[in-house]
Amino acid sequence: MTQQVQGVVAPGKNEPVRVETVLVPDPGPGEAVVKIQACGVCHTDLHYKQGGINDDYPFLLGHEAAGIVESVGEDVTEVTPGDFVILNWRAVCGRCRSCLRGRPQYCFDTHNAQQKMTLLDGTELSPALGIGAFAEKTLVAAGQCTKVDPSVSPAVAGLLGCGVMAGIGAALNTGQVGRGDSVAVIGCGGVGDAAVVGARLAGAAKIIAVDIDDRKLETARTMGATHTVNSRSTDPVEAIRELTGGHGADVVIEAVGRPETYKQAFYARDLAGTVVLVGVPTPDMRLDLPLIDVFGRGGALKSSWYGDCLPSRDFPMLIDLHQQGRIDLAAFVTETIGLGDIEKAFARMHEGDVLRSVVEFS
Numbered sequence: 576m577t578q579q580v581q582g583v584v585a586p587g588k589n590e591p592v593r594v595e596t597v598l599v600p601d602p603g604p605g606e607a608v609v610k611i612q613a614c615g616v617c618h619t620d621l622h623y624k625q626g627g628i629n630d631d632y633p634f635l636l637g638h639e640a641a642g643i644v645e646s647v648g649e650d651v652t653e654v655t656p657g658d659f660v661i662l663n664w665r666a667v668c669g670r671c672r673s674c675l676r677g678r679p680q681y682c683f684d685t686h687n688a689q690q691k692m693t694l695l696d697g698t699e700l701s702p703a704l705g706i707g708a709f710a711e712k713t714l715v716a717a718g719q720c721t722k723v724d725p726s727v728s729p730a731v732a733g734l735l736g737c738g739v740m741a742g743i744g745a746a747l748n749t750g751q752v753g754r755g756d757s758v759a760v761i762g763c764g765g766v767g768d769a770a771v772v773g774a775r776l777a778g779a780a781k782i783i784a785v786d787i788d789d790r791k792l793e794t795a796r797t798m799g800a801t802h803t804v805n806s807r808s809t810d811p812v813e814a815i816r817e818l819t820g821g822h823g824a825d826v827v828i829e830a831v832g833r834p835e836t837y838k839q840a841f842y843a844r845d846l847a848g849t850v851v852l853v854g855v856p857t858p859d860m861r862l863d864l865p866l867i868d869v870f871g872r873g874g875a876l877k878s879s880w881y882g883d884c885l886p887s888r889d890f891p892m893l894i895d896l897h898q899q900g901r902i903d904l905a906a907f908v909t910e911t912i913g914l915g916d917i918e919k920a921f922a923r924m925h926e927g928d929v930l931r932s933v934v935e936f937s
């Protein structure tokens with residue numbers, strides 16, 4: 576039977592978000608309904624509200640979530656009701672050319688639930704990243720549910736559903752940071768700090784955090800940064816070169832999503848080094864670089880979707896590392912809030928006051 580739940584809807588470009596009644600259908604074949612326990616506020620939710628992703632309003636926001644599977648549709652074998660899961664936004668298909676080549680982390684045909692959640696008047700909602708988890712319950716594809724150790728707190732587990740996985744994976748998977756490498760991270764919000772954590776986990780010898788906000792730099796230090804640079808007052812390219820014997824870092828991770836910070840990353844990297852773009856640009860942004868520099872500096876210019884993660888491989892592994900005390904995911908949760916507090920959380924994110932505000936459901 577279709578259920579009525581409360582969810583946070585972005586009605587139109589830059590309009591304030593509202594808590595609305597959302598209709599959640601029973602799961603069809605290949606689908607699951609998940610009772611959400613916690614969902615973090617990610618910068619991408621704000622991008623949706625501002626029209627930076629697409630114009631498919633109204634959006635049902637929220638995508639960094641963990642919860643309990645309530646019901647599953649026909650033929651679902653991945654999960655069963657009662658499972659504690661993290662929701663992922665890249666359910667791999669197993670059949671596309673990338674999956675068939677043994678690279679499911681790049682799956683080119685990821686999928687979401689077929690049925691639509693709606694408002695009371697029947698208006699179809701576009702769930703953010705195919706999830707829509709600022710809601711008491713949501714409908715997803717069963718492949719979007721990844722089972723993990725239920726002893727971890729939902730507020731912590733949910734973080735792996737987006738930003739923290741994107742950052743850790745940008746360092747571990749996309750950047751392939753290795754023992755002894757020098758790494759710079761530009762933009763130390765939730766995603767950038769997670770890249771710092773990933774770089775430390777990989778054994779980087781030097782981790783240089785760059786931000787325009789000193790408070791963010793202090794937090795980055797507690798996450799494992801060995802050096803910090805405030806790029807409002809100091810040229811970050813020169814500072815990173817100076818800290819790396821005049822050469823630049825082996826891996827530079829851009830976690831802002833702007834042309835000027837991408838350029839900094841490009842020039843702050845050593846010859847044959849790697850740039851990883853994990854920040855999400857808006858469609859109007861352009862990059863202008865001398866092609867001779869792209870050629871002459873060698874190396875790799877990569878972008879990182881979701882940290883190139885494979886949820887079934889990476890989520891349980893990172894939860895285990897957290898439970899063993901080898902990484903501290905709880906440090907990303909600045910505050911827990913209610914469903915009605917999303918606008919306030921956006922404002923605090925904008926002001927740089929938080930790494931993650933996490934909505935907790937009772």
Ligand SMILES: NC(=O)c1ccc[n+]([C@@H]2O[C@H](COP(=O)([O-])OP(=O)(O)OC[C@H]3O[C@@H](n4cnc5c(N)ncnc54)[C@H](O)[C@@H]3O)[C@@H](O)[C@H]2O)c1
Binds near residue numbers: 737
């Ligand atoms: N690629 C992916 O899969 C993926 C996943 C999640 C989020 N993201 C993106 O990652 C980016 C960061 O997300 P977040 O949640 O950490 O956001 P956030 O707002 O918490 O953090 C952004 C940080 O960048 C800093 N910053 C802003 N302008 C800067 C500048 N010019 N130079 C240096 N630092 C600057 C801010 O002070 C802040 O600390 C966003 O673009 C988000 O959409 C990407």
Ligand SMILES: [Zn+2]
Binds near residue numbers: 671673674681
């Ligand atoms: Zn595929």
Ligand SMILES: [Zn+2]
Binds near residue numbers: 617619620738
């Ligand atoms: Zn996100």
